[in-house]
Amino acid sequence: MSQRDELVREIRALSDAEAARALTVLMEDRGLLHSAGELGPLDGQLVDALEAAGVEPAAAGGDGELARAALEYAALRGDGVVGEAVEYARSPMERFDPVSVSVGVLAVTLLQTEVVVKRDPRGRWSVTVHKRALKDAALGRLLTALLSHLTDGK
Numbered sequence: 729m730s731q732r733d734e735l736v737r738e739i740r741a742l743s744d745a746e747a748a749r750a751l752t753v754l755m756e757d758r759g760l761l762h763s764a765g766e767l768g769p770l771d772g773q774l775v776d777a778l779e780a781a782g783v784e785p786a787a788a789g790g791d792g793e794l795a796r797a798a799l800e801y802a803a804l805r806g807d808g809v810v811g812e813a814v815e816y817a818r819s820p821m822e823r824f825d826p827v828s829v830s831v832g833v834l835a836v837t838l839l840q841t842e843v844v845v846k847r848d849p850r851g852r853w854s855v856t857v858h859k860r861a862l863k864d865a866a867l868g869r870l871l872t873a874l875l876s877h878l879t880d881g882k
Contacts, residue, residue: 732803735811739799742814744792750810750817751795751834754802757809764829764837770878774836778875783868785876791831797873798835801866835874 742750755761786793803810 735803735814736800738814739796739803739810742792742796742799742817744790744795746814746817747792747795747799748831750813751798751831751838752829753813753816754799754807754809755829755834755837757813760837761829764833767833767837769830770832770836775875775878778871778878781871783871783875785879786869786872789873789876791877794835794870794873794877795831797866797870798831798838801870802838804866832874832877835870835877839870 739747739750752761755764799810799814
């Protein structure tokens with residue numbers, strides 16, 4: 729069994745609380761926790777956008793299922809910090825300061841990590857967010873888990 733397969737197995741074995749903690753630790757390590765906090769609550773427009781992209785909700789899974797899908801997506805993309813975040817999340821709680829950012833917001837922030845910022849000669853800025861194709865199975869699972877989370881599996 730490869731290290732990546734072992735990590736995916738460990739992610740799937742996390743409790744809901746451990747998965748949410750591991751995702752929070754991963755986002756904190758990437759320096760994205762503050763950005764996630766500024767994103768605010770997710771609304772129906774995100775549901776509409778996911779459905780328009782052809783994403784169908786999975787069975788209702790809740791925060792833990794969404795956090796595990798996000799961690800698996802990051803792990804399969806080769807993010808070496810995921811293993812450390814999983815280990816850290818399993819450690820005693822006194823080592824972890826909980827953050828009041830929803831798992832849904834963390835998952836959306838994780839999806840927005842590939843950004844190109846450019847400034848043209850006239851001084852105008854442009855921002856382009858790159859997403860992977862929906863053919864990526866881990867991304868598909870993450871998006872269906874996110875839609876399920878937002879719609880309570882309906």
